[in-house]
Amino acid sequence: MSTPIVDPMKIRSKMRVDEIVNEFNHAGVxxxxxxxxAVTIFDEMLxxxxxxxxxxxxxxxxxxLGCMIANMITDxxxxxxxxxxxxxxxxVINALGQGHKKGSIHADDTRLREEGISRIYDVYLECEAFMAFERFVHQFFDTLDDGRYPVSRLLWLLGEHVAPGSGSILRAAYESDVPVFMPAFSDSMLGLHxxxxxxxxDILIDSVADIGKIVTLTSDNRSHGALILGGGVPKNFILQSMLISPSGGFDYGIQITMDRPETGGLSGATLDEAKSWAKMREGAKTVTVYSDVTIALPIILAAVYSLQG
Structure with missing residues (x-):
């Protein structure tokens, strides 16, 4: 069998991220x-x-990763x-100045509850942050007229109310006219409030209407690509849009996940598997990176920005 050899990585002092990724490519395994x-596919997608x-x-x-994602939208x-x-x-909590704080995975969670602190692995968020969010959402709804609101329309209006210059994803999407879909709207504190x-x-929040909108976005004459961070509902909502689209599937797909395919769950399913569903084209360029998004995404983005010049 004649195949390329694994070229050992060569790491030296003061290397740029794109140079390190180039060493990743030389090794190739x-x-x-x-x-x-992922860098190659994302660059081609762009x-x-x-x-x-x-x-x-x-x-x-x-x-x-919030500001990084907001910058991706702006750029x-x-x-x-x-x-x-x-x-x-x-x-939104970040945009309101109620930042997340470094905590500990070894915390006494009962004590944290007594102190009004919620824990997300090793990140802390104080009760006041959620109170500020609650006030913001209630004030926002006070500005709305009665009527029917698709979730994407509601989020666009909410983005308008987020302060500019706050590094907000929602604000960046509003300013860049990028539609935001939240298919599991009710499964969140925003849905609760x-x-x-x-x-x-007399306000109706319509989740189903957004299906037609995202299908329209997959039905134009352009090629289509997906960068999926994690999995879950967002992954399915993106990929299922191709089931009734004339496009025939995504042309590019990148997935970064810690989940495995052996359990049959969607979050770990490979993007090649999606070809059997006609969610990815037969010849689509795909890759699944099994890594923590907080590690892999900054490396990929830094290398892609370098290639974009």
């Missing part, structure tokens, strides 16, 4: 090789002017955003 593949879908799940904003690396409710909640705010109002 394990997850270092997959990160190099240069082909594909419509770029970004899926966010997991505690990415509490982990410190034109994202055309469509699909996210869990939690990331939007924490994004939306329910409270609409009990005595």
């Amino acid at each position: 394990f997850n270092a090789g997959r990160i190099a593949d 240069k082909s002017d594909a419509c770029k879908f970004l899926g966010l799940s997991g505690a990415l904003v509490p982990a410190g 034109g690396l994202v055309d469509v955003l699909v996210t869990t409710g939690a990331n939007i909640v924490h994004d 939306a329910w409270i705010c609409t009990q005595e109002r």
Whole structure:
């Protein structure tokens, strides 16, 4: 069998991130090789002017990735955003100046509860942060007229109310006219307070309407690519849009996940598996990177920015 050899990585002092990724590419194996593949596919996705879908799940904003993702939107690396409710909640909390704090995985959680602190692994968030979020959401709903609001429309209006210059994902999407979809809207603190705010109002929040909107975005004459961080509902909402789209599947797919395919769960399923569902084209360029998003994404982005010049 004639195949390329594994070229050992050569690391030296003061290397740039893109140079390190180039060494990943020379070796070409394990997850270092997959990160190099992700950079290549993402770069091609950008240069082909594909419509770029970004899926966010997991505690990415509490982990410190919020500004990075907002910059991706501002810099034109994202055309469509699909996210869990939690990331939007924490994004707004950051924008309100109620930042997340470094904590400990060895904390006494009963004591934290007594002190009004919620823990997300080794990140702390004080009760006042959620109170500030609650006030913001209730004030926002006071500005709305009665009527029907698709979730993406509601999020666009909410983004308008977030302070500019706050590093907010939602604000960046509003300013860049990037649609934001939250298919599990009710499964979040935003959904909880939306329910409270609409009990005595004639306001209907319509989640189903966004299916038609995202299908339209996959049905144009452009190529289409997806960068999926984690998995879950955002991953499925992005990929299922191709089931009734004439496009025939995504042309590019990058997934960063810690989940495995052997259990049959969607979050660990490979993007090659999605070809059997016609969610990815037969010849689609895909890669799954098995890594913590907080490690892999900054490396991939730094290398892609370098290639973009």
